[in-house]
Structures are given as structure tokens and as C-alpha cells.
Amino acid sequence: MxxxxxxxxxxxxxxxxxxxxxxxxxxxxxxxxxxxxxxxxxxxxxxxxxxxxxxxxxxxxxxxxxxxxxxxxxxxxxxxxxxxxxxxxxxxxxxxxxxxxxxxxxxxxxxxxxxxHRRLPRQPCLSPESLEERVLLIKLAVGMDDGLLRYAVEWGMRGVVIEALGGGRVPPWWMPTIREAVARGVALVIASRCPAGLVYDRYGYAGAYRDLKEAGVLFADGLTGPKARLKLMAALGAGLEGEALRQALITVER
The missing domain is CATH 3.40.50.1170 (L-asparaginase, N-terminal domain)
Structure with a gap:
């Protein structure tokens, strides 16, 4: 219509x-x-x-x-x-x-x-044949272990969105499982549990933004976890991977 x-x-x-x-x-x-x-x-x-x-x-x-x-x-x-x-x-x-x-x-x-008052620039539309249902959303809280992420890897999830802390940080003990997930082809996306702001920081410790970027995860700036999950479901359903998938997840040009 x-x-x-x-x-x-x-x-x-x-x-x-x-x-x-x-x-x-x-x-x-x-x-x-x-x-x-x-x-x-x-x-x-x-x-x-x-x-x-x-x-x-x-x-x-x-x-x-x-x-x-x-x-x-x-x-x-x-x-x-x-x-x-x-x-x-x-x-x-x-x-x-x-x-x-x-x-x-x-x-x-x-x-x-x-x-x-204003218009938001439209972003390129995705054309999925269907939404990829095997996408999990995990919201971090203090002291959480990585059991849900290990489950996602073991049970063949195509994608995982983690609502991380602050500007995109996870507990250091999550990093081995994150690296394993990326190595096994899981599209792993970091959003923030904060309601607004970029996924970015200048910290150098384990589990911070730079560590995650080096591990090969993707980032969803300015999107809540549920919306980042929807975008990942649509992008995977459209057959995107690699650089095309990374570009599709960009909402804020830097």
C-alpha cells in the first residue's frame, strides 16, 4: 500500500x-x-x-x-x-x-x-526475505556471568545483541566467550543500556570499547537493545555479512 x-x-x-x-x-x-x-x-x-x-x-x-x-x-x-x-x-x-x-x-x-521542528535523515532500507529469528538480546547488569552468551554460541544463534554498560563496556571475564562467538561466525553487536549516546570510550582496559572493537564485534550507535536486535534480524534476513553488515548497523556517521 x-x-x-x-x-x-x-x-x-x-x-x-x-x-x-x-x-x-x-x-x-x-x-x-x-x-x-x-x-x-x-x-x-x-x-x-x-x-x-x-x-x-x-x-x-x-x-x-x-x-x-x-x-x-x-x-x-x-x-x-x-x-x-x-x-x-x-x-x-x-x-x-x-x-x-x-x-x-x-x-x-x-x-x-x-x-x-526537524527531520531525521532516512537511512537505506533493508529488504529481508524474512527476519532472522535466531537473534538473542542480553542486557548486562553488575556481576553477571557469560552463561547466556555461551548458550547463544552453543545453540547456534546467528546473532547476539548485548546491551553493554556505559559507552560500550562488558566485564573482562566476558571477553574469551565474545572472541569465541565472533570466531564461530556469530554476529555480535554491542548497544548501550543507556538511553542515548554513542557506543564509544577512550578506556584501554579489558572489556572496554577498544578491546571489543579489536575482537571484531559490531556496534549499534544510538539504538536501544530491542531496536538493535530488530535491525540485526532484518540485516541477517537480507543476507548481509562482513562489511555490508557493519555498514547496515551504522546509525550515526562519525
Whole structure:
């Protein structure tokens, strides 16, 4: 539908728990200028202050706006327009749960007007025949051992995304298993468990960024772990490997 010449925009109503992931996957894989707008509700129809109709109306206004052409996929909630790459759900109950940490919304709906503050450059779309399902996400916490990563290697996972500490750091005792995973052909990607910022540091100790880079891991700048996992699933599903896979994971040019 997005490729039809008479399509001005698409609105998708979606549950809020995984809305950001669906939005990002669509942004990754659907080419063209037709905007795809996802929206939903944080309160049910029986609740005071039900937000569904207002969110749907805002989404329709964005989808129909000429300004939205070429935006890709966006989330519209609470009269705010958020880029799929940046948006995340930050509160379990609040109607203002969708935020783009440190960046803010790219626009707003004010009355009948759609106002865009900025545009994010679109990145090359991926064309997977299917998503590679054998991709595991591991979120690091203090004192964790590498058992989950060893499981991933032993059970034939095609890819692993590690939500690492800070600017991309893992405990030193993870490094032997990380090197083994890379040597056995597992696409191992480092994201940060921080909500924003580059995966990078200047530290030289074992398990820091430079050590990981020398071990042959890949990096997903500015993406949460779930979004980095989706991008890796799509890239592997498109048959990318080696340098092509590394380039596909780049979200921030340095």
C-alpha cells in the first residue's frame, strides 16, 4: 500500500507495549515517501480521559499532511510526533509515556496544524526475505556471568545483541566467550543500556570499547537493545555479512 501513487499516508493503531519496535521495523524496511503513522491509547474506553480518539485524530492529520512526506515511520501520541528510531516507552501508565530521550519530538499537532521542528535523515532500507529469528538480546547488569552468551554460541544463534554498560563496556571475564562467538561466525553487536549516546570510550582496559572493537564485534550507535536486535534480524534476513553488515548497523556517521 505504501507504494501506491494515490497513498498519502498510512495510520496503524497498535498496542503501546511494542509500538516502538513495530515503528522502527517499518522504518527500516518500507521505502518511499508515504508516511507511516503509528498510534494507540494508554487509557481504555471506560477510563476517564480516554486518549484513543484524540491520538487517532492527530495521527490522521499527520498522515495526511504534505509535511510528513518522506518522514518514514513515526509514532504520534499526545499530540507529539516522534521518530521511530528515537522513540521509546518510558512509563507503564502515563499517557505521556512515549518520549525521545535527549532529542525530544520531531514535531507536534496543534489544533488542525501539523508542525515539524526537524527531520531525521532516512537511512537505506533493508529488504529481508524474512527476519532472522535466531537473534538473542542480553542486557548486562553488575556481576553477571557469560552463561547466556555461551548458550547463544552453543545453540547456534546467528546473532547476539548485548546491551553493554556505559559507552560500550562488558566485564573482562566476558571477553574469551565474545572472541569465541565472533570466531564461530556469530554476529555480535554491542548497544548501550543507556538511553542515548554513542557506543564509544577512550578506556584501554579489558572489556572496554577498544578491546571489543579489536575482537571484531559490531556496534549499534544510538539504538536501544530491542531496536538493535530488530535491525540485526532484518540485516541477517537480507543476507548481509562482513562489511555490508557493519555498514547496515551504522546509525550515526562519525
Amino acid at each position: 505504501a507504494h501506491r501513487p494515490d497513498c498519502r499516508g498510512i495510520v496503524i493503531t497498535h498496542g503501546t507495549d511494542t509500538m516502538e519496535e513495530t515503528a522502527y521495523l517499518l522504518d527500516l524496511t518500507v521505502e518511499g515517501d508515504c508516511p507511516i503513522v503509528l498510534t494507540g491509547a494508554m487509557r481504555t474506553a471506560s477510563d476517564p480521559g480516554y486518549d484513543g480518539p484524540a491520538n487517532l485524530l492527530s495521527a490522521l492529520r499527520v498522515a495526511a499532511s504534505p509535511q510528513a512526506r518522506g518522514l518514514g515511520a513515526v509514532v504520534v501520541m499526545g499530540e507529539e510526533i516522534h521518530a521511530a528510531r528515537l522513540v521509546t516507552k518510558v512509563h507503564t501508565l502515563s499517557p505521556a509515556t512515549f518520549q525521545s530521550p535527549f532529542w525530544g519530538p520531531i514535531g507536534r499537532v496543534e489544533g488542525e496544524e501539523v508542525i515539524l
